[in-house]
Amino acid sequence: ANLKRRLRELTAAGESEREETKKLQEEVAKMRGRNASLEEELANLKNFIQTAVPGAAPVRVSRQELRPLTAQDVAELRASRQLPRSAQGMRSAPDEKESRPG
Known part of the structure; x- marks a missing residue:
């Protein structure tokens, strides 16, 4: 009886962990898709700035220089x-x- 109860508990725990893993995998997939679209948008924006704005050049400013x-x-x-x-x-x-x- 103890072994059956322990088996049920472990099976239930395994199921809940599988469900949680599946949810997290779906969330990761969504985040990767969003990240890819943001990277594409950033690349498009960089390309636009470089081609549409004459004289535009990358500017690097350290945090110390910001005021x-x-x-x-x-x-x-x-x-x-x-x-x-x-x-x-x-x-x-x-x-x-x-x-x-x-």
Whole structure:
């Protein structure tokens, strides 16, 4: 009787482990499929950037070189971009209104 009970317990444990293994294998298969699609999307994006954006080059920045941007940094970046005159005029007009005392 003890052996039969022990056999049933082990059989039940084996079944539950098989089911768990099957679920995990299905999850791994889904993750691999998603990973493959993400890798393909990344490759497409890299290809697009390299071909569509003239002068684009990979940039490597260490974590130590990263720092938060200050308002002055943002202003310098905006100034360094050479915007068309019409876009610069449109952007500077609201700034002038805000800076006037009134």
